[in-house]
Amino acid sequence: MKPFDDACLEESPLHALLAPASIAVIGASNDPTKRGYKAMLGLIQGGYSGAVYPVNPKADTILGVRAWPDIKAVPKAPALALICTPAATVPALIEACGRRGVKGAIILASGFGETGAAGARLERDMLSRARAGGVRLIGPNTSGVFNLHYRFNLLALDHLRAGDIGVVSQSGNMLLSLALEAEHHGQVGFSTYVGPGNQSDLGFDDYLRYLGEDPHTRVATLYVEGFRDGRAFLDAARKVSAAKPVVVYKSGATAQGQQSASSHTGALAGSYPMTVDLLRQAGVNVVPYSDDILPVAEGLGQLQRSPGRRVAVIADGGGQATIAADRLAEAGLELATLTADCQARLSAALSAQASTVNPVDVAGATDAHPALLATCMAIVAADPGVDAVLLVGMFGGYARRFDESLADDEMRGAETMVELAGTAVKPVVVYSLYAPVKPPALTRLRTAGVPVYASIEKAVSVLAALSERGAYLDRPVPPALPPAVPGSRGQALVAGARAKGRSLLEPEAKALLAEHGIGVLDERLVRDADELADAARVFAGTPVAMKVVSPDIIHKSDAGGVALNLEGEAALAEAYAGILRSAREYDSHARIDGVLVTPMAPKGVEVIVGLMRDDTFGPVVMFGLGGVLVEVLEDVAFRAAPLSREDAAGMLEQLKARRVLDGVRGAPGVDKDALIDLLVSVSRLMEAYPDITELDLNPVIAYPDGYAVVDARILLATDEESAP
Template identity: 35%
Template sequence: MSLYNLDKILKPQSIAVVGATDRPKSLGRSLVHNLIKGGFKGDIYPIHPKKPEIMGIKAFSSLQMVKKPIDCAVICTNIKTVPAIMQQCVDLGIGGTVIISAGGKEVGPEGEALEKEILAIAEKGGVRVVGPNCLGVVSSQANMNASFAHIMANPGNLAFISQSGAVCTSVLDFAAQEQMGFSHFISIGSMLDVDFGDLIDYLGNDPEVKSILLYVEMINNHRKFISAARAVSRVKPIVVLKSGRSQAGAKAAQSHTGSLVGEDAVYDAAFKRAGIVRVDTLGDLFGCAELMAKQPRPKGPRLAIVTNAGGPGVMAADYLASYGLEPAPLSEETFAKLDAICPPIWSKSNPMDLTGAATPETFKKAIDICCHSKDFDAVLIMLPPMAMFSSVEFAKDIAEALFDLDFPTFAVWLGGKEMEAGRKILNQSGIPTYPNPEGAIRAFHYMYTYGRNQEMLQEIPSETSQNAAIDPQKAREIATRALENKESLLTEVDSKNLLRAYGIPATLAKVAESAKEARAMAAEMGFPVVVKLHSKTITHKSDMGGVVLDLRNENEVVKAFNTIQAATREYDPEAHFGGVTIQPMIRQKGQEVILGVKRDPDFGPVIMFGMGGVMTELFKDRAIGLPPLNHLLARRMIEETKVYRLLKGYRNIAKVNLDQLEEIMVRLSQLVIDLPEIAELDINPLLLTPGWASALDARVMISPAAEPSPLHLSISPYPAEYEGFRETKTGHKLFIRPIKPEDAPMMLELFETMSQKSIYNRFLRKVTVLDRDTLVRFTQVDYDRDLALVALDLSGHKPTMVGLTRLSGDPDGVSAEWAIVVGDPWQEQGIGAMLMNVAIETGKKRGLKRLWGYLMAENKGMVALHKRFGSKLTKTKDGKKYQAVYDLDQ
């Protein structure tokens, strides 16, 4: 349902409290009291079967007796009564509900059955549900405190969403102390209906909300969550505290990848891919929230540390170093300005220890110099208690000096009660304060990380070409055969054939079922060779003596066969022994890495890269990513690991072919997109050299897929089903396909063919340059919600983009904004009409009800085209534009 009827909960005009009472210390009384005290300006309808009045407000015996429109019902009765109440809400057309009542799935099967009954009734009637088992909803925008929280949130621009009511009240307490303001406080409890994805979408579209904070225990609809977060995090920060760093799931895994990729690591990868900043503690969430609420985001990592005591400055620098950062160096200009005002014994470097000899005036001037210097992205001010320094007066001076300055500044007022008054002054003035350097540096680092993550996510990938073809049908046959034979573990031969089907290089492996066959195969292959166990049940061959290396003659091969056969019987008499595989011994030196896949129960397949060979589980040097991967995302995964330093060349170690490694990772990503039956996969080791790469060993675990491709993924992959050739009325044959991130150069070339008039007609404003951010926004789309289809002319020496149509999905899930662009050289050739048909067909395929967009009234050609296709055109108030709406059911 997404945004449908959420306004009824978050911006209601009327609220009914079902279970209202005036009994002291009851939920029903707290809810009514908070609505009144919070200043809710709409109608409040307490529902009580017997009381005519509650807290001075007329009460009603039932919802039916209200006889007036009700936007939202807040329900706090016994959960067993909720199904009947929900049916009343449906019958009365009440759009939103907040179920405070506990006793749902958290108590067991009976409660879970009740929740299912409630949801079925609500869905049938289009009623949205927050909860059950929640604290309620607070919106300072609407002066609404529809919760049983003990205090109302101060007005502000932060939104907070939490699964825990206790965490909500803790944050409210802290916010009041630190003078932080919130636009929304939403406790979502069991997320029976409204979940994180819905609320991120809703708050992302609210211009009054500048940042979103989440306390997460679990996520139910992972694909919706990531889609919403990816869209919103581009325009406003999302910070999450995720509890439950359990490794229990990893212990049951049979592969190296499974044991290295625990639940928490997958959440980390998902948050990073969505552009979310993850914090580790509630204190960090508070600290990060305070910095976001009160200050602009730092544009980079260059921090100035200004203090009058050496120790705190050193502590701050040390903590900064733990994140791989260091205090920004002073330019000659900044140094000269500081040296002219500071005591002779000041540190002359950053951290800037002005020493105890510095007067408050000197301290204030130094801060001003740093805030106006081009050397820094943020300034941290630290003051310890000092007899000759009034922290209160200095706080007043700082607050006044920084009042109108749009530059990130924050403070550490070290000490206890003596410093509290100064902290309060700074907090009231919008300057965040922290009790110690560690908290301040952590908050700064988290905010810098958000900016860096956004930059990485918006980088434009280079154009690439796949030289090796893929054979999805062959891979499908291997998986199907194994499932039909009820085999969960593919043999090494089948595992490598699966990889080769996707162009992933792997060493040759031939199966010998007897010692005689092994002797003959080895002689034919040429020595030296490797002999490995061929089994459908044993996963780790090395652990039980199932691998013998560097065999130089036939006798050694026969001996190895017999040894492996005996070792298998000793290891497990019931284990399958299918003979051995004969493989060439690779002598060339290189770097061993591991590539793996694990099917996460929540996020679907995840991909791992890291240090390989026998050191895999010892060093646990790995990076995790979610498919689909492109070359840029693959490179970022590689760069996260320590082994990357070796791969790019280190001392006498040669650089490997990183481009080929990226290509292998992209192909592995495509394999897991196409084959949801892959439960676990290891390529260990993948040997990398300067000239080539090859999988020396591979194992794949197969099991039936819960969902078909691509529904098993958390991020929608490239939708190849929209590819195809189209012909215009003039006989111009064009290839239509979804846009790719790599299309940015072609998009820029298309823009350069357009006149200023054409550009104005497309953007509805003057645009002279297609900047990088716009290019990224147009080419890096979330295929779940947006789809741009490009028209390519393939007749030349390289593809040329001649036009495109774009459908930008609205959060309601039923409509999309619609635009068509055709380059000037290709206009009046029927391409616009062809793209119009493509857009309409695509909208219908995606289950949309309508397409809409704006046209310049002077754009006669496009206006005529819309009229011909039957769009409804409505002129805007200024008469300069039309709104075009196309009903897809017509």
Template identity: 35%
Template structure:
């Protein structure tokens, strides 16, 4: 049996050719109505209408105004119902109080897109917020999409659409610009016309009542005319939608954001270290890193980076080679480079030898490469030729200062040949009119040119950080050999949490917290509870001295603050005395807080104190913290933040952002700690956070690490109250969907694990493709696809590193020796994919089964599970495309309730499963299979 379908996101064919995206009615309308059109000079309504008719977009414009029969010589209509054609887009410029009724009337006649430029909504208070809720209710009822309110409008310069009240339409280009500030839009527009910068879209997004960042990033990501997306952001809105869309698009198109303002710290009054340290702006930076978005800090950088990334490749690292004809600018560039985290490349021996051959003896003999003030254009070109081939360099900066023997124009002409080196090349032609011609030559040759070298270096630092973050997202993480042998003891954790919740407690005891950590693979020190001094002595005698006593309380947050910790207790007398002191101190504060003490051996190990933490951000949900721990955690403030869940690559990237990271790898004769184990602990910690949403905040401080081992010495966990749990922000990134992990037994009796794919599966996917026959490949992709293309890292990352909100890929995972787990190897036997289609509530499925495992019922099982997932995800329909010759797949689809219809592309069928109509049939089929 050949259970194979076409590649579901294959760019070689357009599955939905001819079907309009919901936002097409806004960006590519066939007709536009201006509601609130006016003849009054200077009014918004008049400007909107005039802009639409003086920049013809190929559609019809209808003024709507009940007071006038014509406006600007065009017939006007009293309301949208009287417009003689179905209108794609309405632009609304009426008072805020009238807009809900206007939207209601538009929905009634089938309008699918609206731009609300009117102000006076939530920005003015609760009365405006009520109006917004009314508008959204009406829009949802009719499937209408809305940009705004309180916005400038939208331009599509490529087709001549100017649905704004700006003074002019933007030039056509390949940069999409989206802004929350209408005033900034007009400033950028004015600047762009002078600088000859062109746009594929120019959008004032306003208050984001409906269409938000995620919608526009997704739409423009699919637009072949858009090469990069730049954002001016004041608030992120739907964080989940933004991250999901940005992560999908960022690998293909740069997304560059200027985010202004610092929001109030997410956990300003939180009791934990983590809650006190995580602020929304830090979290936002972590979110941008996680989805591959580049954050810049000036408007000029916003557009400079769009230009650079369009002209030059991303660097593989942060090593820059600088070629200059003057020492001062080279030093300025070096300072800027090092300050921004970059490094000067170390010139390879063969590079130094070749430079000695071609340069005067007085050249600098190091990087920056000072080729002296009398450098000719040939000397520049010869130097660049040598340095470009140095494998120690990730990028080049060429600096020219106008000197008597230097020709800026001819030098630029010589450098044109080096515009595409496989690594970025930037230039700084310093000066005014004397270098203007050379600057123009370089820019036209796609070598970005800047008047000052520190500006160029700052942008290089942006470039390598951007590249670094993208690699971190799609770098295949390591998978520990014993990963299958470790499963968290979720049942124990749920019991502990349920007991605390039943007692209306929000603070777990240290003993309970350590039990939870141990359940998730953290090494902890043996700890027992003593309710009396005699019991404490008995436990201490059993453990052996010295020991530690800590307050056991369900109320007090930080034990050290109330004298609740006693260290290095050497004998029974010390233990009795410490017990009495802790009890006396706590009773003086709150007698109900003292429930005894915990006793544990005094742990002696030289090492580093780290902190693991998690707290909630109101926009992004749970946020992780890693850094230098101990009692001075707030003083050192050496920390990094990340959004869970993590894999080992992301865990390492999180650690790399801290100063303690270098020490952990071994310095001054000290051995390195087991970094792979520390990475895995961070992964386990992220798993704990996403799997146990009842936890509100958690600190592990300190986690003591050394070359000899790791151990969590103290932990603190706070839970949600019933009300805070109901109102908690959901995770910004959907975690691994463990609920779809299930076992299945084949007709041969083999036990398989059917589960969602994960990033660590890339090597298994390579092996899977190596074992496929040519026939299976043809039936899957409808053409012959060479193995090297199917197993290319760039392709497999798109399959293994998925957003579980956007698609679900199930793999059938088989262990070659299920009886001997230590020696078993994994193999993937089948892959099934369900991908949501942009702009719809539908998804496309595809699946392929390895040749030796066909005719075992696996294809039917996988497709059945995809249908069940589609039903749970509340999809309306699932479609697939099957070659006419794939009779077995057609049979499976018919059996499961699909309708098979002829497709527009010859040689294949379209299989459709309407989940709304056929859920009952699906259940009957599944139950009767």
């Protein structure tokens, strides 16, 4: 596969670490229980062709290889050092490596930042010495590294096949699980593996770029517990995923994420759903289950993409055809509608009892001629309304189930499927209930690159990933946006609030929004009886809402700081007094800047628009159904800012309740273009105003001809915070 840019592997800064010409094993040992022994064993048994320098002051040889007392004594500076000694010894060893000219080091020891303050200090010391000496680090607390195409295996794992799946995993046991699964499967092979450990120096983004450049890797696969720099990873993922698939399994799906009382937006930031949305925005295929990792990686590596979501199912049993249809629908795929010509060709090939409506049920026609399944697959693959073909049933097991004489016919069918898969632009995926016993026909498919799965669910997961990747690659390239520019009034409002040590008050927030073309309702800030009387005259004959304005009261309803549907000066006066009284009872120390009076917004669809500066991923936009239940429903979508219009449109379409936006029970649909404009405008505010840390528009009332921002809150960085 062509690298994503003109850089070759030899030019990568990680080449010395992941495909080194020579290695020193510091802490090499003759004790089989030590990691220094395992590393040496892996290099020797794996057939590593580079120079190996065991370093151990108490041994003359390690596993028959001459040992050296320290890195200074090694006759030639190695490209890489593997450090197998305790954490306390590592900083000095890294300094010695730098002086010897070693360019990279892998640190196996734990006992650094993951253990507390003392370990964090040790890790900082290690990193400082590494940078001073020009040494790049993998780890510490790493499970190790291998590069099978260079016969470089520091894990001493056997039965590994060299292949095209690159793996980066924060769990050594997850790598072992994938290795055992691949061994059982028999056809899956790996290129490079890295355990990133604490990522004190190199992180997931660095390893992903390496895998993107590596000509031996066709698909990059990552098990992630946490990103060191999420924004850098998204940047790398966008670049790499344009050339080859990137598969991520992110653990922590049930974690509550960052909790914040500041706003609904803050309470939903840092969540697992947010991480998944941002990864998919960057072209990553995110798998929900750990046992999806290898099947999806294999399928994407072999087939790369699907031109669409329409799947034709060929089945030799009605029950499994129904199961496949259910799983396809759940995965967001469609059963293709077969043309009349396609159905006529199927009828001619099958018996009268067969069903030629998708899913196609051959109804016993293949019991004596299993190669007919391949014929049917070729027929539906030629249908212009079909994007992918899924075979479900017992192909490969007919000879075992009925008669050995069928083995040759099954193999002929397998050869036809291989030919079809090699010539069609549409992916062909096979589920067989005989897959676990590896009959010859299925082995032929697997060795030829036709993915075969022992689970309908896994086969559908692969088809869904292929469709998702195809849609990503086919998306239009958004035009480059000009730099976001702050408004003069907005700058003054932000500077004034910062000078007072607070965030923007609601009237100030809405003024900033209005300056950037975001629609807000007319309103008046009332601070005394005269201003109240003036507001009553301005909004005479119109029901109004009144809300307390205070930098210390975030959730106004909880403080009794909201009154709705008020008409007439007397009603406004009574509500004004009640709001002030309730607010003071709620927080006697709260600063109250007045009460906001605004016309009641007509009924429409309530949505929420949020913007936050996430600690990991930087500026992120949120959209979902709004109101007080947003944190309960959690029907929201996230994208990294700045947004393209396509990004914003995708947020609307992602909602589970998106039909509400189209209109239900006779209600008209909302103005989606206006909402898209709103999201794009909001997404650029953090670029224009670096002091903004969080924005919350909830609710925004969406109408058939626009929207109205009913409530707005903009939080600013404090003096103690350093806004990026």
